[in-house]
Amino acid sequence: MQNLILGAAAGEGLNTGDILYQLVAFLILLVLLRKFAWGPLMGIMKERQSHINSEIDAAEKSRQEAKSYLESQVAELKKAKEEAKSIIDNAKKQGEAQGEAIIKASRDEAERVKEAALAEIASEKEKAVATLRQEVAALSVKIASKVIAKELDESSQEKLINEYLQEVGESR
Amino acid sequence: MEHGAVTKDFLGLTFNMSNVLMITVSSVIVFLIAVLATRTLSMRPGGMQNFLEWVVDFVKGIINSTMDWHTGGRFLALGLTLIMYIFVANMLGLPFAVVVDHNLWWKSPTADPTITLTLAVMVVALSHYYGVRMKGVKEYGAEFFKPMKFLFPLKIIEEFANTLTLGLRLYGNIFAGEMLLGLLVGLTKMGIFAGVLGIFPLIVWQGFSVFVGAIQAFIFTMLTMVYLAHKVSHDH
Numbered sequence: 001m002q003n004l005i006l007g008a009a010a011g012e013g014l015n016t017g018d019i020l021y022q023l024v025a026f027l028i029l030l031v032l033l034r035k036f037a038w039g040p041l042m043g044i045m046k047e048r049q050s051h052i053n054s055e056i057d058a059a060e061k062s063r064q065e066a067k068s069y070l071e072s073q074v075a076e077l078k079k080a081k082e083e084a085k086s087i088i089d090n091a092k093k094q095g096e097a098q099g100e101a102i103i104k105a106s107r108d109e110a111e112r113v114k115e116a117a118l119a120e121i122a123s124e125k126e127k128a129v130a131t132l133r134q135e136v137a138a139l140s141v142k143i144a145s146k147v148i149a150k151e152l153d154e155s156s157q158e159k160l161i162n163e164y165l166q167e168v169g170e171s172r
Numbered sequence: 173m174e175h176g177a178v179t180k181d182f183l184g185l186t187f188n189m190s191n192v193l194m195i196t197v198s199s200v201i202v203f204l205i206a207v208l209a210t211r212t213l214s215m216r217p218g219g220m221q222n223f224l225e226w227v228v229d230f231v232k233g234i235i236n237s238t239m240d241w242h243t244g245g246r247f248l249a250l251g252l253t254l255i256m257y258i259f260v261a262n263m264l265g266l267p268f269a270v271v272v273d274h275n276l277w278w279k280s281p282t283a284d285p286t287i288t289l290t291l292a293v294m295v296v297a298l299s300h301y302y303g304v305r306m307k308g309v310k311e312y313g314a315e316f317f318k319p320m321k322f323l324f325p326l327k328i329i330e331e332f333a334n335t336l337t338l339g340l341r342l343y344g345n346i347f348a349g350e351m352l353l354g355l356l357v358g359l360t361k362m363g364i365f366a367g368v369l370g371i372f373p374l375i376v377w378q379g380f381s382v383f384v385g386a387i388q389a390f391i392f393t394m395l396t397m398v399y400l401a402h403k404v405s406h407d408h
Contacts, residue, residue, distance in 0.1 A: 017185035018284070021187065021192050022195055022287050025195045033202070034253075038252055038253075041225065043213075044214070
Protein backbone atom coordinates (compact mmCIF):
# COMPACT_ATOMS: atom_id res chain seq x y z
CA MET A 1 0.00 0.00 0.00
CA GLN A 2 3.05 2.21 0.11
CA ASN A 3 2.45 2.89 -3.55
CA LEU A 4 -0.83 4.64 -2.77
CA ILE A 5 1.05 7.61 -1.42
CA LEU A 6 2.37 10.21 -3.86
CA GLY A 7 3.52 8.72 -7.08
CA ALA A 8 1.34 5.67 -6.73
CA ALA A 9 1.05 5.00 -10.41
CA ALA A 10 4.66 5.85 -11.00
CA GLY A 11 6.06 3.00 -9.04
CA GLU A 12 9.30 4.05 -7.46
CA GLY A 13 11.29 7.23 -7.91
CA LEU A 14 10.42 10.61 -9.34
CA ASN A 15 9.38 10.65 -12.98
CA THR A 16 11.47 13.59 -14.02
CA GLY A 17 10.74 12.78 -17.64
CA ASP A 18 7.00 13.07 -17.08
CA ILE A 19 7.48 16.53 -15.65
CA LEU A 20 9.45 17.67 -18.65
CA TYR A 21 7.11 15.95 -21.08
CA GLN A 22 3.98 17.45 -19.50
CA LEU A 23 5.55 20.91 -19.47
CA VAL A 24 6.69 20.73 -23.07
CA ALA A 25 3.42 19.21 -24.25
CA PHE A 26 1.36 21.88 -22.51
CA LEU A 27 3.49 24.71 -23.83
CA ILE A 28 3.34 23.33 -27.37
CA LEU A 29 -0.42 22.93 -27.03
CA LEU A 30 -0.67 26.50 -25.73
CA VAL A 31 1.35 27.91 -28.63
CA LEU A 32 -0.45 25.83 -31.27
CA LEU A 33 -3.91 26.64 -29.96
CA ARG A 34 -3.07 30.33 -29.65
CA LYS A 35 -1.99 30.32 -33.28
CA PHE A 36 -4.62 28.05 -34.82
CA ALA A 37 -7.69 28.27 -32.60
CA TRP A 38 -7.86 31.12 -30.08
CA GLY A 39 -6.41 33.72 -32.42
CA PRO A 40 -8.95 33.25 -35.23
CA LEU A 41 -11.77 32.70 -32.75
CA MET A 42 -10.96 35.89 -30.86
CA GLY A 43 -10.66 37.67 -34.20
CA ILE A 44 -14.12 36.65 -35.33
CA MET A 45 -15.61 37.48 -31.93
CA LYS A 46 -14.06 40.93 -32.02
CA GLU A 47 -15.19 41.37 -35.60
CA ARG A 48 -18.72 40.42 -34.68
CA GLN A 49 -18.65 42.80 -31.74
CA SER A 50 -17.55 45.71 -33.89
CA HIS A 51 -20.07 44.67 -36.55
CA ILE A 52 -22.88 44.69 -34.01
CA ASN A 53 -21.68 48.02 -32.66
CA SER A 54 -21.63 49.59 -36.09
CA GLU A 55 -25.02 48.07 -36.91
CA ILE A 56 -26.52 49.51 -33.75
CA ASP A 57 -24.99 52.88 -34.54
CA ALA A 58 -26.33 52.72 -38.07
CA ALA A 59 -29.79 51.74 -36.84
CA GLU A 60 -29.75 54.62 -34.35
CA LYS A 61 -28.67 57.00 -37.08
CA SER A 62 -31.34 55.89 -39.52
CA ARG A 63 -33.93 56.09 -36.74
CA GLN A 64 -32.91 59.71 -36.13
CA GLU A 65 -33.03 60.38 -39.84
CA ALA A 66 -36.46 58.83 -40.12
CA LYS A 67 -37.64 60.89 -37.17
CA SER A 68 -36.39 64.18 -38.59
CA TYR A 69 -37.76 63.20 -42.01
CA LEU A 70 -41.13 62.46 -40.47
CA GLU A 71 -41.09 65.81 -38.66
CA SER A 72 -40.26 67.67 -41.85
CA GLN A 73 -42.96 65.74 -43.68
CA VAL A 74 -45.54 66.66 -41.04
CA ALA A 75 -44.50 70.29 -41.31
CA GLU A 76 -44.72 70.09 -45.10
CA LEU A 77 -48.17 68.57 -44.88
CA LYS A 78 -49.34 71.26 -42.50
CA LYS A 79 -47.97 73.92 -44.80
CA ALA A 80 -49.65 72.31 -47.80
CA LYS A 81 -52.97 72.20 -45.95
CA GLU A 82 -52.73 75.86 -45.06
CA GLU A 83 -51.84 76.69 -48.62
CA ALA A 84 -54.76 74.72 -49.95
CA LYS A 85 -57.08 76.48 -47.54
CA SER A 86 -55.82 79.88 -48.60
CA ILE A 87 -56.18 78.94 -52.24
CA ILE A 88 -59.77 77.85 -51.69
CA ASP A 89 -60.54 81.06 -49.77
CA ASN A 90 -58.99 83.12 -52.51
CA ALA A 91 -60.96 81.26 -55.13
CA LYS A 92 -64.19 81.80 -53.20
CA LYS A 93 -63.53 85.51 -52.84
CA GLN A 94 -62.57 85.79 -56.43
CA GLY A 95 -65.66 83.87 -57.47
CA GLU A 96 -67.91 86.15 -55.44
CA ALA A 97 -66.25 89.24 -56.86
CA GLN A 98 -66.55 87.90 -60.35
CA GLY A 99 -70.21 87.04 -59.83
CA GLU A 100 -70.94 90.51 -58.60
CA ALA A 101 -69.06 91.96 -61.53
CA ILE A 102 -71.09 89.83 -63.94
CA ILE A 103 -74.38 90.86 -62.32
CA LYS A 104 -73.37 94.50 -62.45
CA ALA A 105 -72.32 94.18 -66.04
CA SER A 106 -75.60 92.55 -67.01
CA ARG A 107 -77.55 95.22 -65.17
CA ASP A 108 -75.67 97.91 -67.01
CA GLU A 109 -76.28 96.09 -70.24
CA ALA A 110 -79.98 95.86 -69.52
CA GLU A 111 -80.06 99.54 -68.69
CA ARG A 112 -78.26 100.33 -71.90
CA VAL A 113 -80.64 98.15 -73.91
CA LYS A 114 -83.62 99.89 -72.26
CA GLU A 115 -82.17 103.32 -73.04
CA ALA A 116 -81.60 102.30 -76.62
CA ALA A 117 -85.15 101.02 -76.86
CA LEU A 118 -86.54 104.24 -75.43
CA ALA A 119 -84.44 106.27 -77.82
CA GLU A 120 -85.66 104.24 -80.74
CA ILE A 121 -89.26 104.64 -79.62
CA ALA A 122 -88.75 108.41 -79.46
CA SER A 123 -87.22 108.55 -82.87
CA GLU A 124 -90.03 106.37 -84.32
CA LYS A 125 -92.54 108.75 -82.77
CA GLU A 126 -90.78 111.70 -84.39
CA LYS A 127 -90.88 109.89 -87.69
CA ALA A 128 -94.55 109.10 -87.30
CA VAL A 129 -95.34 112.72 -86.46
CA ALA A 130 -93.37 113.88 -89.48
CA THR A 131 -95.20 111.38 -91.68
CA LEU A 132 -98.53 112.57 -90.29
CA ARG A 133 -97.65 116.18 -91.03
CA GLN A 134 -96.87 115.29 -94.57
CA GLU A 135 -100.13 113.42 -94.81
CA VAL A 136 -102.04 116.34 -93.32
CA ALA A 137 -100.43 118.64 -95.83
CA ALA A 138 -101.36 116.29 -98.65
CA LEU A 139 -104.90 116.02 -97.33
CA SER A 140 -105.14 119.82 -97.11
CA VAL A 141 -104.07 120.05 -100.71
CA LYS A 142 -106.65 117.37 -101.59
CA ILE A 143 -109.34 119.21 -99.64
CA ALA A 144 -108.40 122.48 -101.23
CA SER A 145 -108.58 120.98 -104.67
CA LYS A 146 -111.95 119.37 -103.91
CA VAL A 147 -113.27 122.69 -102.56
CA ILE A 148 -112.11 124.46 -105.62
CA ALA A 149 -113.63 121.81 -107.80
CA LYS A 150 -117.08 121.86 -106.18
CA GLU A 151 -117.21 125.69 -105.85
CA LEU A 152 -119.02 125.53 -102.73
CA ASP A 153 -120.78 128.26 -100.87
CA GLU A 154 -119.41 129.65 -97.73
CA SER A 155 -121.60 127.66 -95.39
CA SER A 156 -121.21 124.35 -97.06
CA GLN A 157 -117.46 125.06 -97.38
CA GLU A 158 -117.21 125.60 -93.67
CA LYS A 159 -119.27 122.52 -93.11
CA LEU A 160 -116.96 120.55 -95.38
CA ILE A 161 -113.79 121.80 -93.70
CA ASN A 162 -115.18 120.86 -90.34
CA GLU A 163 -116.12 117.51 -91.64
CA TYR A 164 -112.60 116.90 -92.94
CA LEU A 165 -110.97 118.25 -89.86
CA GLN A 166 -113.06 115.94 -87.80
CA GLU A 167 -112.19 113.12 -90.09
CA VAL A 168 -108.50 113.86 -89.68
CA GLY A 169 -108.88 114.14 -85.92
CA GLU A 170 -110.58 110.81 -85.74
CA SER A 171 -108.06 109.06 -87.92
CA ARG A 172 -105.30 110.25 -85.70
CA MET B 173 -5.88 -3.77 -7.66
CA GLU B 174 -2.29 -2.61 -7.68
CA HIS B 175 -1.06 -1.57 -11.06
CA GLY B 176 2.48 -1.00 -12.09
CA ALA B 177 3.73 1.16 -14.87
CA VAL B 178 6.25 0.83 -17.63
CA THR B 179 9.10 3.25 -17.10
CA LYS B 180 11.89 4.02 -19.46
CA ASP B 181 15.08 5.89 -18.76
CA PHE B 182 16.14 8.31 -21.43
CA LEU B 183 18.84 10.99 -21.21
CA GLY B 184 18.98 10.46 -17.46
CA LEU B 185 15.23 11.17 -17.11
CA THR B 186 12.65 8.63 -16.08
CA PHE B 187 9.59 8.48 -18.33
CA ASN B 188 6.38 6.79 -17.29
CA MET B 189 5.22 5.63 -20.69
CA SER B 190 1.58 5.56 -19.61
CA ASN B 191 1.74 9.25 -18.70
CA VAL B 192 3.52 10.08 -21.92
CA LEU B 193 0.81 8.31 -23.88
CA MET B 194 -2.08 9.93 -22.01
CA ILE B 195 -0.56 13.43 -22.09
CA THR B 196 -0.17 13.06 -25.83
CA VAL B 197 -3.71 11.76 -26.25
CA SER B 198 -5.17 14.60 -24.15
CA SER B 199 -3.18 17.24 -26.00
CA VAL B 200 -4.16 15.84 -29.39
CA ILE B 201 -7.84 15.66 -28.45
CA VAL B 202 -7.85 19.24 -27.15
CA PHE B 203 -6.00 20.41 -30.22
CA LEU B 204 -8.39 18.61 -32.56
CA ILE B 205 -11.49 19.93 -30.77
CA ALA B 206 -10.23 23.49 -30.78
CA VAL B 207 -8.88 23.49 -34.32
CA LEU B 208 -11.79 21.61 -35.91
CA ALA B 209 -14.23 23.95 -34.18
CA THR B 210 -12.48 27.02 -35.55
CA ARG B 211 -11.92 25.83 -39.11
CA THR B 212 -15.08 27.37 -40.51
CA LEU B 213 -15.50 30.59 -38.59
CA SER B 214 -18.47 32.74 -39.43
CA MET B 215 -20.12 35.86 -38.11
CA ARG B 216 -23.19 33.77 -37.30
CA PRO B 217 -21.72 31.00 -35.18
CA GLY B 218 -23.18 27.54 -35.19
CA GLY B 219 -22.41 24.15 -33.72
CA MET B 220 -18.87 23.78 -32.46
CA GLN B 221 -17.99 27.43 -32.92
CA ASN B 222 -20.89 28.29 -30.64
CA PHE B 223 -19.62 25.88 -28.01
CA LEU B 224 -16.07 27.21 -28.18
CA GLU B 225 -17.29 30.79 -27.98
CA TRP B 226 -19.22 29.82 -24.90
CA VAL B 227 -15.99 28.42 -23.40
CA VAL B 228 -14.20 31.65 -24.31
CA ASP B 229 -16.90 33.71 -22.60
CA PHE B 230 -16.79 31.39 -19.59
CA VAL B 231 -13.03 31.83 -19.17
CA LYS B 232 -13.41 35.55 -19.79
CA GLY B 233 -15.88 35.58 -16.91
CA ILE B 234 -13.38 33.78 -14.67
CA ILE B 235 -10.67 36.29 -15.55
CA ASN B 236 -12.96 39.28 -15.15
CA SER B 237 -14.01 38.09 -11.71
CA THR B 238 -10.40 38.16 -10.50
CA MET B 239 -8.79 41.12 -12.29
CA ASP B 240 -9.58 43.85 -14.75
CA TRP B 241 -9.55 42.95 -18.40
CA HIS B 242 -6.69 45.28 -19.24
CA THR B 243 -4.24 43.14 -17.27
CA GLY B 244 -6.13 39.87 -17.50
CA GLY B 245 -6.70 39.76 -21.25
CA ARG B 246 -3.24 38.30 -21.89
CA PHE B 247 -4.07 35.24 -19.79
CA LEU B 248 -7.11 34.27 -21.84
CA ALA B 249 -5.24 31.80 -24.05
CA LEU B 250 -3.59 30.25 -20.99
CA GLY B 251 -6.90 29.89 -19.18
CA LEU B 252 -8.64 28.42 -22.23
CA THR B 253 -5.92 25.88 -22.83
CA LEU B 254 -5.77 24.97 -19.15
CA ILE B 255 -9.48 24.45 -18.68
CA MET B 256 -9.88 22.41 -21.85
CA TYR B 257 -6.75 20.34 -21.29
CA ILE B 258 -7.59 19.51 -17.68
CA PHE B 259 -11.23 18.77 -18.50
CA VAL B 260 -10.31 16.41 -21.32
CA ALA B 261 -7.60 14.80 -19.18
CA ASN B 262 -10.09 14.27 -16.35
CA MET B 263 -12.61 12.69 -18.68
CA LEU B 264 -10.20 10.29 -20.34
CA GLY B 265 -9.97 7.92 -17.40
CA LEU B 266 -13.73 7.67 -16.86
CA PRO B 267 -15.10 5.37 -19.56
CA PHE B 268 -12.46 2.65 -19.17
CA ALA B 269 -8.97 1.83 -18.01
CA VAL B 270 -6.58 -0.29 -20.00
CA VAL B 271 -4.30 -2.64 -18.10
CA VAL B 272 -1.68 -4.62 -19.96
CA ASP B 273 0.37 -7.18 -18.01
CA HIS B 274 -0.65 -5.53 -14.72
CA ASN B 275 0.61 -2.24 -16.05
CA LEU B 276 -1.94 0.58 -16.21
CA TRP B 277 -1.85 2.24 -19.61
CA TRP B 278 -5.10 4.12 -20.15
CA LYS B 279 -6.04 6.50 -17.32
CA SER B 280 -6.43 10.17 -16.66
CA PRO B 281 -3.04 11.85 -16.83
CA THR B 282 -4.32 14.11 -14.06
CA ALA B 283 -4.60 11.06 -11.77
CA ASP B 284 -0.83 11.30 -11.37
CA PRO B 285 0.52 13.84 -8.86
CA THR B 286 3.64 14.37 -10.95
CA ILE B 287 1.51 15.74 -13.77
CA THR B 288 -0.79 17.90 -11.68
CA LEU B 289 2.09 19.31 -9.63
CA THR B 290 3.93 20.10 -12.84
CA LEU B 291 0.94 22.13 -13.99
CA ALA B 292 0.65 23.77 -10.58
CA VAL B 293 4.33 24.70 -10.46
CA MET B 294 4.08 26.04 -14.00
CA VAL B 295 1.14 28.23 -13.01
CA VAL B 296 2.83 29.56 -9.87
CA ALA B 297 6.06 30.14 -11.76
CA LEU B 298 4.10 32.04 -14.40
CA SER B 299 2.49 34.16 -11.70
CA HIS B 300 5.95 35.10 -10.36
CA TYR B 301 7.23 35.78 -13.85
CA TYR B 302 4.34 38.09 -14.68
CA GLY B 303 4.60 39.68 -11.24
CA VAL B 304 8.19 40.69 -11.90
CA ARG B 305 7.52 41.66 -15.51
CA MET B 306 4.48 43.83 -14.92
CA LYS B 307 5.33 45.45 -11.61
CA GLY B 308 9.15 45.47 -11.55
CA VAL B 309 11.45 43.63 -9.16
CA LYS B 310 11.11 46.23 -6.43
CA GLU B 311 7.36 46.28 -6.18
CA TYR B 312 7.21 42.53 -6.67
CA GLY B 313 9.60 42.03 -3.75
CA ALA B 314 7.74 44.53 -1.60
CA GLU B 315 4.61 42.42 -1.91
CA PHE B 316 6.21 39.80 0.33
CA PHE B 317 6.41 42.29 3.23
CA LYS B 318 2.82 43.47 3.09
CA PRO B 319 0.77 44.15 5.07
CA MET B 320 3.37 43.62 7.83
CA LYS B 321 7.05 42.77 7.70
CA PHE B 322 6.96 39.85 10.08
CA LEU B 323 4.53 38.03 7.79
CA PHE B 324 7.33 37.41 5.33
CA PRO B 325 7.88 33.73 6.34
CA LEU B 326 4.15 33.11 6.02
CA LYS B 327 4.16 34.65 2.55
CA ILE B 328 6.93 32.29 1.50
CA ILE B 329 5.07 29.31 2.96
CA GLU B 330 1.93 30.50 1.18
CA GLU B 331 3.62 30.18 -2.20
CA PHE B 332 4.53 26.55 -1.54
CA ALA B 333 1.16 25.81 0.00
CA ASN B 334 -0.57 27.29 -3.02
CA THR B 335 1.45 25.16 -5.37
CA LEU B 336 0.90 21.99 -3.38
CA THR B 337 -2.81 22.45 -2.84
CA LEU B 338 -3.38 23.46 -6.46
CA GLY B 339 -1.70 20.33 -7.75
CA LEU B 340 -2.81 17.86 -5.11
CA ARG B 341 -6.45 18.96 -5.13
CA LEU B 342 -6.75 18.06 -8.78
CA TYR B 343 -4.75 14.86 -8.38
CA GLY B 344 -6.68 13.77 -5.30
CA ASN B 345 -10.10 14.25 -6.84
CA ILE B 346 -9.31 12.50 -10.07
CA PHE B 347 -7.20 9.74 -8.56
CA ALA B 348 -9.82 8.98 -5.92
CA GLY B 349 -12.51 8.94 -8.59
CA GLU B 350 -10.63 6.45 -10.72
CA MET B 351 -9.67 4.39 -7.71
CA LEU B 352 -13.29 4.00 -6.68
CA LEU B 353 -14.29 3.27 -10.27
CA GLY B 354 -11.67 0.52 -10.31
CA LEU B 355 -12.94 -0.91 -7.05
CA LEU B 356 -16.55 -0.89 -8.26
CA VAL B 357 -15.55 -2.58 -11.50
CA GLY B 358 -13.69 -5.17 -9.40
CA LEU B 359 -16.86 -5.66 -7.37
CA THR B 360 -18.94 -6.33 -10.48
CA LYS B 361 -16.46 -9.02 -11.51
CA MET B 362 -16.93 -10.96 -8.26
CA GLY B 363 -20.18 -12.66 -9.16
CA ILE B 364 -23.60 -12.22 -10.72
CA PHE B 365 -25.20 -10.85 -7.55
CA ALA B 366 -22.38 -8.44 -6.81
CA GLY B 367 -22.36 -7.50 -10.48
CA VAL B 368 -26.01 -6.49 -10.53
CA LEU B 369 -25.61 -4.75 -7.21
CA GLY B 370 -22.41 -2.99 -8.21
CA ILE B 371 -23.52 -1.63 -11.57
CA PHE B 372 -25.75 1.04 -10.01
CA PRO B 373 -23.13 2.72 -7.82
CA LEU B 374 -20.77 2.39 -10.77
CA ILE B 375 -23.08 4.39 -13.02
CA VAL B 376 -23.75 6.92 -10.27
CA TRP B 377 -20.08 7.32 -9.53
CA GLN B 378 -19.23 7.75 -13.21
CA GLY B 379 -21.80 10.48 -13.51
CA PHE B 380 -20.45 12.11 -10.39
CA SER B 381 -16.91 11.82 -11.73
CA VAL B 382 -17.91 13.72 -14.86
CA PHE B 383 -19.21 16.46 -12.59
CA VAL B 384 -16.08 16.37 -10.41
CA GLY B 385 -13.83 16.44 -13.46
CA ALA B 386 -15.61 19.52 -14.84
CA ILE B 387 -15.59 21.24 -11.45
CA GLN B 388 -11.90 20.51 -10.91
CA ALA B 389 -11.03 21.91 -14.35
CA PHE B 390 -12.98 25.05 -13.44
CA ILE B 391 -11.37 25.31 -9.98
CA PHE B 392 -7.87 24.85 -11.36
CA THR B 393 -8.41 27.61 -13.93
CA MET B 394 -10.11 29.84 -11.38
CA LEU B 395 -7.27 29.49 -8.88
CA THR B 396 -4.71 30.02 -11.62
CA MET B 397 -6.35 33.35 -12.38
CA VAL B 398 -6.57 34.20 -8.68
CA TYR B 399 -2.87 33.59 -8.13
CA LEU B 400 -1.99 35.50 -11.28
CA ALA B 401 -4.21 38.38 -10.22
CA HIS B 402 -2.61 38.36 -6.79
CA LYS B 403 0.84 38.82 -8.26
CA VAL B 404 -0.11 41.12 -11.12
CA SER B 405 -2.63 43.58 -9.77
CA HIS B 406 -1.54 46.75 -8.03
CA ASP B 407 -4.10 47.21 -5.32
CA HIS B 408 -3.31 44.25 -3.09
